[in-house]
Amino acid sequence: MSRADSTPPPVSVQRPTAPALPIVIDSPHSGTWYPPDFGYAAPFELLRRGEDLYVDRLYAHAAEHGATFVAANFPRAYIDPNRLLADIDEALLDAPWPGEVAAGPKTRLGIGLIWRMLGQVPVYQRKLSVAEVQQRIERCYRPYHAALDEAIEAAHRQHGAVWHLNVHSMPDDAYVRLGLPDKPLADFVLGDLDGRTAGEPLMALIEGVLRDHGYSVARNDPFKGVEIIARNGRPAERRHSLQIEVKRSCYADVAQHLPNDGFHRVQHALDAMMAALAAHVRQECAIA
Secondary structure, eight states: OBSSSOOOOSEEEEOOSSSOOSEEEEETTOOOBOOTTOOOOSOHHHHGGGSOTTHHHHTTTGGGGTOEEEEESSOTTTOOTTSOTTOOOGGGBSSOOSSOOOOOHHHHTTBSSSBOEETTEESOSSOBOHHHHHHHIIIIIHHHHHHHHHHHHHHHHHHSOEEEEEEEEEOTTHHHHTTOOOOOOOSEEEESTTTTSSOHHHHHHHHHHHHHTTOOEEESSSOOOOHHHHHHOBGGGTEEEEEEEEEGGGTEETTTTEEOTTHHHHHHHHHHHHHHHHHHHHHHTTOO
16 A cells, blocks of 8 residues: 555556456556545545455456456545546536536445545545546546556457456445445345346356355345446447456455455455356357
């Protein structure tokens, strides 16, 4: 975790170390570099609750299975790559936004393109200027999507198909945070926007491997997927895009921001999942 002591690129791309397959994984919310111009007022430890803690490490072996791995280095509270650019929270700004505004349901929760609230705690004690939001878009949001688009399009161009996993973690109190009736949360939630962004063979494969490793799995409850899979998932064109959420308590001590005893078990299950996906992709694309 770093607050402002160095300046990494906004996005990291890990290329395959095994023969490349048309598999792309992206982690838009595991970034831990907090830019010095953030100017937040909320307690830093509370701000960190927005991180998909250690998700990038859980998928650290993806390249060994022929996948390309794209990860944000900036935190989602600074700017969220999994939102539309028009998802502007006008309550944050000191002047009218000059472009399109189409605030979605996440914005009403205070977690739109630029986060305004952490539950009941404001992120800022100031208004943001239009210029600084535009700078975040140009410096972080656009480079992230350019890297992800390049990886997905290159894979599809070469093989005529692509399998994309958009990977996240979820808090144990996810239902409460979303304003939904509370109930037990599955260990993993697979989101395909109710069947619109990924084919059933992919869903069944991922679900089956995770269940075989002893984890409970739900589909589209409570997370269906957001903008990244909506933008990239078109199964009819052999573009499969699936959001995967893992419950944080399965692998991390959130209070201490450290892996717990379950970390390696989850990572082992995800490695098995990646191996099964790689075999499926080789068969589908007739890759020796």
